[in-house]
Amino acid sequence: xxxxxxxxxxxxxxxxxxxxxxxxxxxxxxxxxxxxxxxxxxxxxxxxxxxxxxxxxxxxxxxxxxxxxxxxxxxxxxxxxxxxxxxxxx
Numbered sequence: 001x002x003x004x005x006x007x008x009x010x011x012x013x014x015x016x017x018x019x020x021x022x023x024x025x026x027x028x029x030x031x032x033x034x035x036x037x038x039x040x041x042x043x044x045x046x047x048x049x050x051x052x053x054x055x056x057x058x059x060x061x062x063x064x065x066x067x068x069x070x071x072x073x074x075x076x077x078x079x080x081x082x083x084x085x086x087x088x089x090x
Contacts, residue, residue: 003057004064011059021060023067028055035074050074 003024014020027033033054035046046053053074056067 004059007057007059019060022058024057026055026057029053046074 003026006024007022010022011020025033025036029048031047031053035050035053051071051073052069054072056072057065058067059065
């Protein structure tokens with residue numbers, strides 16, 4: 001997948017005076033990102049500990065590229081919203 005293209009496509013369609021802060025989330029743990037199907041933080045679908053269990057790619061605010069592992073805890077990022085999602089194997 002061309003990660004920059006996904007973000008550029010979204011940003012080029014954004015029409016607002018509010019700056020859109022976007023990031024592409026990708027599976028770096030071979031877990032199929034099942035945690036993103038949860039509706040609440042209490043649901044346990046992560047086979048690991050849920051810390052830095054997925055990759056991030058960002059273009060904005062002077063940063064272009066892969067975000068280093070920074071200790072993101074999946075249970076602390078709810079609520080979240082997917083703008084675009086490619087079909088996943090179930």
